[in-house]
Amino acid sequence: MLFMREDRSSRGGPAGLDAPLFVLLCRCSRLRQPQGLRPARERQNTQARVGGVNGAESLTSGAVIPRRYGCLHTYFGVLFELAARRMRRIYLSDHMALSRISRRRWPLPLPFFTLITLLLVGCRQPVTTQAPVSASASRPVVLPDSAGHVPRLDAQLRQHYRALGDAAQGLRFAVFEQAMTGYLNLRQQGLVPRQRLAIVDFDLPSTEKRLWVLDVSANQVLYRTLVAHGNQSGQLQASHFSNTVNSHMSSLGFYVAGETYVGKHGRSLRLSGLDEGFNSNAAARAIVVHGADYVSENFIKQTGRLGRSQGCPALPLDLYEPIIDSLKGGAGLFMHKSEAGYSSPYLDEQKASAAYFPAA
Known part of the structure; x- marks a missing residue:
């Protein structure tokens, strides 16, 4: 094989x-x-x-x-x-x-x-999807920030504040912002027909010019001068405030200027308090704007402070009449003091923003 x-x-x-x-x-x-x-x-x-x-x-x-x-x-x-x-x-x-x-x-x-x-596929977290944003929500929404301010209004007020320039020397923005917020709300409610606003800052001593009169429409400071406080509110600095009759203290808050009259202090301007519990008795207490000789630089040189009133915002004799004329007939007035327990519905910035930026 x-x-x-x-x-x-x-x-x-x-x-x-x-x-x-x-x-x-x-x-x-x-x-x-x-x-x-x-x-x-x-x-x-x-x-x-x-x-x-x-x-x-x-x-x-x-x-x-x-x-x-x-x-x-x-x-x-x-x-x-x-x-x-x-x-x-x-x-x-x-x-x-x-x-x-x-x-x-x-x-x-x-x-x-x-x-x-x-x-891994079995252990994945479920995926959530957000609903699409409507095109109508593209318009900017004004929301208050953590400090209670409305950013859009705050930015606009800062522009007005900077435009005042050196004439607003001594006026802090925080005080200006509160005053303008109240002014916008008062204008919205028809309580302040004139576009004038006077601001008093009682955080400053009486030896400093702590009254500013603003022409809101022209964004100008018309006057900056001295102003007295009540004789029971303090000596150099106002630290006590009251709404009680015969308290001889100054009262905080928003006022509206009325008509003028001639009284014991000469020509004067009536004020109506708008903040219940803080200055609502202003008319009963005869709180008015008037001139006084103890509101002057000479008085400060003699005593180290201004003279004091019975609660009225008294002005220098050389300026009180033109200031009265600029405020009479419906201007606003705001008297400010920090940490005094003051609150007001007119400080609502949401409503003030709606008044400043009306809906189209």
């Missing part, structure tokens, strides 16, 4: 099988090599397993077969192993290529990443 020989090969192959073909068959079928090509330990293990007549054994399963079937078994075994070798080469080449790519790019198995991905 082509593949069989009667004696054992000198190279150590089994009987009836050509040695080179046997070596090829062993390599393809992953059988153990002949004894001559293996280490001594492997030869001993193989000898312990080999049995049968003349040492003939199956090349694929290791089972002992008779010699008469050796040729046929070997022939089909070789054909089988050659086909298996062809298929194994294709599989292993593709598998090794894929393995190299897999080891290079994915150090962990793909199922591991699949599991992690599923866990």
Whole structure:
């Protein structure tokens, strides 16, 4: 036969099988090599397993077969192993290529990443979406800030304040802002028909010019001068205020100027208090604007302070009449003092902003 020989090969192959073909068959079928090509330990293990007549054994399963079937078994075994070798080469080449790519790019198995991905997707927080903003909401909205101011109104009042220039020397913006806020609300309610506003800051001592008369429409300071406080409100500084009749104290808050009359102090201007509980008794107390000789620089030089009234905002003799004329008939007046417990509904900046920026 082509593949069989009667004696054992000198190279150590089994009987009836050509040695080179046997070596090829062993390599393809992953059988153990002949004894001559293996280490001594492997030869001993193989000898312990080999049995049968003349040492003939199956090349694929290791089972002992008779010699008469050796040729046929070997022939089909070789054909089988050659086909298996062809298929194994294709599989292993593709598998090794894929393995190299897999080891290079994915150090962990793909199922591991699949599991992690599923866990991450399951643990994601639900995504919330906001409703779209309506186009009608694009108009700027005026909201009060943490200090209670309306930013839009505040910015506009600052422009007016800066425009007053040096003529408003000594007038702090905080006082100006409160006075203008009340003025806007009073104008909105029709309580102050004239666009004039007088501001008195009792935070300042009587030796300083603490009265300002503003032309709101022209954004100008008309007058800046001295003004007296009540004789029971304090000496140099006014620190006590009252709405009680015969208290001889000054009263804080917003007033509206009325008509003039001639009294014991000459020509005077009536005032109506608009803040309930703070100056609402101004008419009953005869709180008016008038001139007095104790409101002068000479009096300050003699005594170190101005003279005091019975609660009226008394003015210098050389200025009281033009000031009265600028205020009579509906101008506003605001008397300010910090930390005196004063509050007023006319200090509502939301309403003042609505009055300053009327809706289109």
